[in-house]
Amino acid sequence: MSGHNQLAHRIIGPRVYVAILFALLVGTALTVWASFIDLGVWNPVIALAIATTKAVLVVLYFMHVRYSTKLTMLTVGAGVFMFLTLISLTLADYISRAWGNW
């Protein structure tokens, strides 16, 4: 049976939100700045890393996943996992086409 519901009981206050806002703004500045520098193959890696960090902050704090049930975390995880599966297995086909016939 259900009943336990952490979300309704834990109220996250403005201090946390302001801190996260600040972090997100810094991240945005950082990623734009980095895109103007030639870092070769690291450019997309850094851009995605910063984007993922920002996304994780939004998920954990704005969306309260940090304070939520295991079920919520599992659900988010399942979504991310399936998303990555779609991308990686499809790309694996495309990338390995260039490898020729054995």
Add this chain to the structure above:
Amino acid sequence: MPDNTAIAHGAPEPAHQEHPPYLRHHFNSVEQQADAAGFGMWVFLVQEVMFFGGLFTAYLVYRNWYYPAFVAGSHQLNVYWGTLNTLVLIVSSFTMAMGLWCAETRRKNGLVLYLTLTFLLGLGFLGIKSIEYGEKIEKHHVPGFHYRLQSFVDPQSEREVFKEYHDKPLAPDMARHTELYFSLYFLMTGMHALHMVVGIGVLGFMILRARAGAYTSGHSTFVLNFGLYWHFIDIVWIYLFALLYLISRHQ
């Protein structure tokens, strides 16, 4: 939730003093209803992730194949508008989160203020997007509508972009692949904008209800769950910005 102990027969009756009007009859308690609604929103968002996933897959495949075309296409996007839009959405996520806090702490005026700010920021985002789309239409960079390759085979014909990036001309077939870049650009940002429109619509509804005190009398689940949706749209944009706007802006 799982309960292995045997319980005496007869289900617990819902306590009659807490049978508020918003408790639906198939639920046993307000907690169960809020729990179910929240979980339902999460499952919905997970399906949205997969919906955008197909587009991200297409993007990664073609970026891998046609990198020079993607670079050239990306240079046609105004990084300043894009950055501004990113900031707008991030702040709107903040105002949405603050709105939730106001709802949870029963600050009605604060809630209305933050919802209104979120609403306006959302409109601002769409406004900037329409300016950008307008630019693309002018330059004939809309796939399927007299798409022109001139900017890519002859970059010097586009003064402002050339001044910033000094792009080399692309070979004709690689130039043709820029149409794929713009297809993905319009698809991904368009799908995102569609979700924004729905969100803004719901926000409008919420502002009216918030003014009537619907969310500040102990039942703020709607705000919480809508917030999840709004933050999700923000996250999608964070990735779109990184992938579409920031492909190699160095000279």
Add this chain to the structure above:
Amino acid sequence: MSATIVSLPDQSTARIPRVNYLTKENGILSWLLTGDHKRIAILYLISITFFFFIGGALAGLIRLELLTPQADLMATDTYNKVFTMHGVIMIFFFLVPSVPATLGNFLIPMMIGAKDLALPKINLLSWYLYMAGGILAIYTMATGGVDTGWTFTTPLSTHYVNTNVVTTGLAAFIAGFSSILTGLNFIVTIHKMRAPGMTWFRLPLFVWAHYAASILMVLATPVVAISMILIILERTLGIGIFDPTKGGDPLLFQHLFWFYSHPAVYIMILPGMGVISETISTFSRKRVFGYTAVAFSSVAIAVFGFFVWAHHMFIMGISNYAVLVFSLLTMLVAVPSAIKIFNWTFTLYKGSITFETPLLYTFGFMGLFTIGGLTGVFLGTSGTDIHLTETYFIVAHFHFVMVGGMLMAFLAGIHFWWPKITGRMYPEKLSQLAAVVTFIGFVFTFFPQFILGVLGMPRRYASYPPEFQVLNVFSTAGATILGVGYLLPVLYLVWSLKYGAIAGDNPWRATGLEWQTQSPPLTENFAVMPVMDHEAYDYEWLEAQQEKRRKEVASAG
């Protein structure tokens, strides 16, 4: 010992309960605007039966054409449209919603001890989306149809045909969202609305099966939705995403399409497997052998089912390394299905078996699904697949699992729960006959197609070399028998609504919370919300309940 376990109340005094979900409210609006999961299930039952018979009529046309080697009954273009619409309607508008939207909707809240699904309005929306998609599909057929095959392979569908690809894609898109919402509803319900004491491992395996199928519905369907949008935009605007002349890759569509369409086959079969678990247990009076294994294998099928989609693309141009990887992963996904077949068989072993109609359909399922599943392994082996793909072997394989498997399970479920849904029994002898006729018709229709496939007859062709005619004639003859087998239930089930024996609460003496309440059920399912204090398939508990009731009657008298 009686020859049958059926335990009906005394027909001279039995009455259908006056207050039930069917009589609670009257009028068309009380149906069209209902939130009651049971009424929505009935709405779905009527609509999917309707679409089934349209798809079946199209199948009849296919088999008629294939009686002769020449394309003489209809133009080849028309034939292409017929088999395409047959596939689209059968898959999107019959198989995917069949068990979940009818039996799942009706039973899941009852099986877990809840009053309704978590989101009743979403449930109703789901049905309206399904109807919208279905009506659009019929409109498509009426205005010229589509001839690309249900798989919409690019670039044929985007650049080379002049048929209604856009409307069909849209119909599939809308139906997809119906499916997503149903799955979403089930997941939330099963997690959040179980009765006190109803732990995960006390759930009926029917619920586990639907849970696994719902995960697939929610995570896979959006990808086919986006692939439909891309097809539509490619056709209308020429965005280039699947167009080789603009640098696009037609195979990208197939990756996105099959990413859903392979899990889709598990969306279709898992709920059917859930039905089988229930009928096998009830008609052998035994707990399902290896409950935990069956439960986990449902989830395993769902998870592994996500990793194998490119086995539909072995010959399409994916890399050899991808072929290798996907072929190996396909071997994995066969294992959980096999585990279930073994467990069901062990359930039967030393059980008290009686041969009511649901069990006849169940036996049909077990035999035919096993054959279909095994042939799936032949197809998953890339070496043999190169020879067998795009032949009638594939057609036979998927009809064995979908029709011999899923449709038999659906019929088993409809018969099994018919007394609960309507309060009436169907005529047993006639239904047993129909089950046998269906089985015979099925084998005659589809077994020859395995042989045709190995001999090399290609699929999706209106004409074929004359040496294949004999087997094709067999197949068409079988299809006629099969048609009779499917028509009979419609007739006698409708008949039973007025003239069937009154079923009472629990005519099968089954465990499961849905059987511990009146037939047809109350709108709120239970007069007193149940508390689960026993394991699933606990026949001793059931005996004790019935002893208690007998003692009460005796002492009251």
